[in-house]
Amino acid sequence: MGLLYLERCEFQMTQELILANATLILAGETRTGALRIVDGVIADISEGAAVPAGAQDLGGDFLAPGLIELHTDNLERHIEPRPGVDWPHAAAIIAHDAELASTGITTVFDAMRCGSIPSGKKGGYKKYARQLASEMLELRGKDMLKISHFLHLRAEVCSETLAEELSEFTEQDRVGLVSLMDHTPGQRQFRDISKLEQYVKSKRGMSDAEFIDHVARLKDLRAQYGDLHEAATVAEAARFGAVLASHDDTTAAQVAVSAGYGIRLAEFPTTAEAARACHDHGIAVMMGAPNLIRGGSHSGNVAAQELAELELLDIVSSDYIPAALLQAAVKLGEIWGDLARGIATVTAAPARAVGLTDRGEIALGKRADLLRFGLGEGTPMPRAVYSRGQRVA
Ligand SMILES: [Fe+2]
Numbered sequence: 001m002g003l004l005y006l007e008r009c010e011f012q013m014t015q016e017l018i019l020a021n022a023t024l025i026l027a028g029e030t031r032t033g034a035l036r037i038v039d040g041v042i043a044d045i046s047e048g049a050a051v052p053a054g055a056q057d058l059g060g061d062f063l064a065p066g067l068i069e070l071h072t073d074n075l076e077r078h079i080e081p082r083p084g085v086d087w088p089h090a091a092a093i094i095a096h097d098a099e100l101a102s103t104g105i106t107t108v109f110d111a112m113r114c115g116s117i118p119s120g121k122k123g124g125y126k127k128y129a130r131q132l133a134s135e136m137l138e139l140r141g142k143d144m145l146k147i148s149h150f151l152h153l154r155a156e157v158c159s160e161t162l163a164e165e166l167s168e169f170t171e172q173d174r175v176g177l178v179s180l181m182d183h184t185p186g187q188r189q190f191r192d193i194s195k196l197e198q199y200v201k202s203k204r205g206m207s208d209a210e211f212i213d214h215v216a217r218l219k220d221l222r223a224q225y226g227d228l229h230e231a232a233t234v235a236e237a238a239r240f241g242a243v244l245a246s247h248d249d250t251t252a253a254q255v256a257v258s259a260g261y262g263i264r265l266a267e268f269p270t271t272a273e274a275a276r277a278c279h280d281h282g283i284a285v286m287m288g289a290p291n292l293i294r295g296g297s298h299s300g301n302v303a304a305q306e307l308a309e310l311e312l313l314d315i316v317s318s319d320y321i322p323a324a325l326l327q328a329a330v331k332l333g334e335i336w337g338d339l340a341r342g343i344a345t346v347t348a349a350p351a352r353a354v355g356l357t358d359r360g361e362i363a364l365g366k367r368a369d370l371l372r373f374g375l376g377e378g379t380p381m382p383r384a385v386y387s388r389g390q391r392v393a
Contacts, residue, residue: 015039017389018055022063022372025343027361035063037368040388045364058372061383064343065361066106066369067325068350070177070286071152071267071317074099075110079132083203089135094144101146101393103323104371104382107351107359109152109177110136114166115159115229117221122204123214127161129153130168137173146392148369150176150354153242157229158184158222166236176354178237179245179267180230180258184222185215188248188270195299234261243354245286248301252277259283265353267317270301275312284353285312288319289328304328308335315349326373326380334378 020034024045034055036044051057078092078099100108112129133151140149151174155162158181169175182188190196193215200206206214237244245265246258255277258266266283268291269275275285287304288297296303307313316332318325325346333342344361351360359367368389374381385393 015389017368017386018052019058019063019370019372020051020055021049021060022058023060024362025062025064025340027340027344027348027363029340030062032060035362035368035370037386037389040368040390042362042364042366042368045362061372061374062339063362064104064371064373065347065359065366066147066371066385066387067104067329067346068107068354068356068360069100069105069318069322069325069346070109070265070315070350070354071111071179071319072100072108072322073111073320074318074322075112075132075136077320079128089132090139093136093139097145097147097149098393100322101385101387102382103318104326104373104385104393105147105318105322106369106371106385106387106392107148107150107356109150109354111152111154111179113154113156115154115156115162115181116165117160117217119160120214120217122206122210123200123217125156125159127165129165133169133173147387148359150174152177152179154179154181154247155229155233155236157182157226157233158218159229160221160225162225162229163232166232169236169240171240173240175237175240175242176356177245177265178233178240178242179247180233180261180263181247182222182226182230183248184218184226186219188250188254189268189299189301191250191270192300199299246283249274249278255281255283265315268297268301269307270297270299272302272307272310272312275302275307275310279312284314284349286315286317286350286353287313289316289324290319290321292316292328292331293321293324305335308332314345315353316345317350326371326382330375330378330380 017037033047075096078096116125116127247267249269259281266278291297292304316328329342329346333339348360370386372384
């Protein structure tokens, strides 16, 4: 009885945290100041280097909104750390969650592929998204995860099972994003088939004959199911209340089709022409951080830096390297001569694209999802990460 009473009291007690003498990265500017966080929400923002009693002195370190990641393959990497290795899923999800937290990511849309090819052998894909999503949501329900998770269903139209896999998800599954993908050889990401050949031969150990067979099979699948799968994806995204994204748009004509579907977010357009068409249609352009850091795309498509210089890049995703997200935002800050603008591509801009109004900037009433970092010779060093005011890394 006494213990129960104490627990209730503790639960009702106000939790306060003051982070002072920070270089705050606000909308459009950086400024020295302090944040007061009450019950996980930003309650006050003040200017100056003063460190009040009870506050933490950040010693001038940057304090940014927690990063928002819309498209990461990182969970898949933890589930299958080597080809054919199925790591215990709960452990993999927890490791993935902790890894993202350590890089400053406080909100993630975990990408999972829907649309498998069970009849393919080396070129096949097994169905996994529904089960993995349930496992992730269960851990989240038990409060076992550090950061905020949503689902990003990658709807692969060049597959055998897309429509039935999507039908297994509901409005309660936190599906925040559905991306319409078409990886049929000879177009979009794989316009240059030699890049696909390099990728699948090294990853799946295909021979020349197997590769020719694989390409023919995928083209058949597209012809057989493509239109049906595309229509199902548009309808199912609306049923989930999810934002619909396009993927690897290459031509202005493809972007016009995307716009007709109500798409407002384009993942990794492969040409400047497509990125420009996106802006003409009011579609936000997202590019991969590894592309920006490496100075080009591994599939030979347009360089993210080129789009940044053309003012055609709005959002960055870490894609397959979580730590690259902060690195890329800092690099964009250098390219544009405006750190706050660089950071906005991984905070405010992704929040806006997926309709999350409670986070993405340091402002009164927003979630206290925060990232403290320093810079060592231009390389960002995450020093502390908070989710709703609780330290998670
Ligand atoms: Fe792609």
